[in-house]
Amino acid sequence: MSEIFGSDAFSPKEIAQRVNNVGVAKVRLPFLSLLMLGVLAGAFIGLGALYFVLIKSDASIGFATGQVVGGLAFSLGLILVIVAGAELFTGNNLLAMAWAEGKISSLELLRNWIIVCLANFIGAAGLAVLVFLSGHTEMNNGAIAEQYIKIAMVKTAMPFWSAFFKGVLCNVLVCMAVWMAFAGRTVIDKAVAIVFPISAFVAAGFEHCIANMYIIPLAMLEKAFNTTNLAAETVTWAGFFSNLLPVILGNLVGGSLLVGIVYHIIYRRNIVQQDAK
Template sequence: MSEIFGSDAFSPKEIAARVEEVGVTKAHLPFLSMLMLSILAGAFIGLGALYFVIVKSDPTLGFAVRQILGGAVFSLGLILVVVAGAELFTGNNLLAMAWADGKISTLDVLRNWAIVCCGNFIGAAGLALLVYLSRHADMNHGAIAQEYLTIAAAKAAMPFWTAFFKGVMCNVLVCMAVWMAFAGRSVVDKVVAIIFPISAFVAAGFEHSVANMYFFPLAMLLQGDGATAGAITWTGFFSNMLPVIMGNIIGGSVLVGLVYHIIYRRASLPK
């Protein structure tokens, strides 16, 4: 198998073993390390979202250009997570592989997801506050601020099942990006593996729970300045987060993690 894929990349079977091994390590991180790394990941994804909004707010670009270019620059978030090191809730849905092999418990998985999700929110919301105080959103004559408000209002108004399935599709692509990054041996390898799946989910308008942890707080802060695009509230935030998180878990844990477990790891388990 390794000869087919060449010496410069890990084969899918090798990736499965690496994802499982890393999953065990992630599940057993000390609380403070896990929390701090997850705060970083929330901020990193927020930086990708910030980059995306700069492109998205430019009315001189066509729809497809804004979506695809915006998705490409959003990839900065996962590149920072993978290369610099951080704990991201959506990527950690791949812990399902180590769980399916019996190497970590259900409690280990839920502990990791709960801590990392909370840390991601702290990092994303903290970045939103810093961005707000920097007056970044005043750029382009306030078009960036209006774009944040438009994005958040659309997410808050999204029907439950639409948000759920957008969350599913998002994390299929995010976890495939993480999966393929495990194949790389260099930073360039990892960056190339990440860009296309991430830009695809953003261009398609799918829902990423951690990105939304940045969009909503910043939009609410901007709304307080008198900008208008419909009322954006914490109720709208939680009505979006519940189905999106559920969808992210199904997309990443079941449609990627457990599928690859069945393909590559189940046969290797002791009888």
């Protein structure tokens, strides 16, 4: 058992081993299980985004306070993913560690990422439809619906490289949250490890592809079926995909390269070389 300042958290080296072992288990999940866990993760992240937008719709809250408190609320999504169990594309970018060690093949890696990303979209967009039908966005005299459209307008009008680099920074923090959650042995340990990196990326305005799979479709529903005075020309399917492509690519680089591969080099590369001799 590792002792870090009197705690029993796993050490970074032990985390690297755990991430590798979990990565192997993830790529071997049966298709239906992987699909359903992916749908759950999309919905869980959507619930975190719902919580965030609810807070941001209150015009009486200052900008910084709204961003930070909204970020804390958004942390609900990843806590649900980690504690309740689900398969999240951005977190699964850490499978790059097991791939770099040769424990999983390139085909297995791509299969997991593609299935999970599509399943996340089903879960996130499906939740958007349910939330729209529930009338939730009519709360606060329609300010919630208006906030969804405002957020979506910014996202869909964002230049490619801005969205890309915001995606990179976002998933560095998301994968660090997942990484640190592996250090914990209790639900409280995991929740504390998740909250600060996730609230930081949200407060900073970085881009998470799965959250956008919930926010933008819901904004499109509001634009199509509810009266709005906002000129939301970019809130369309074309605008959605113009945001999604650079954000997915940025999330991949941030999570896989800047977290997964970096930690592989630090903790696992020498082990692989020793095993090869």
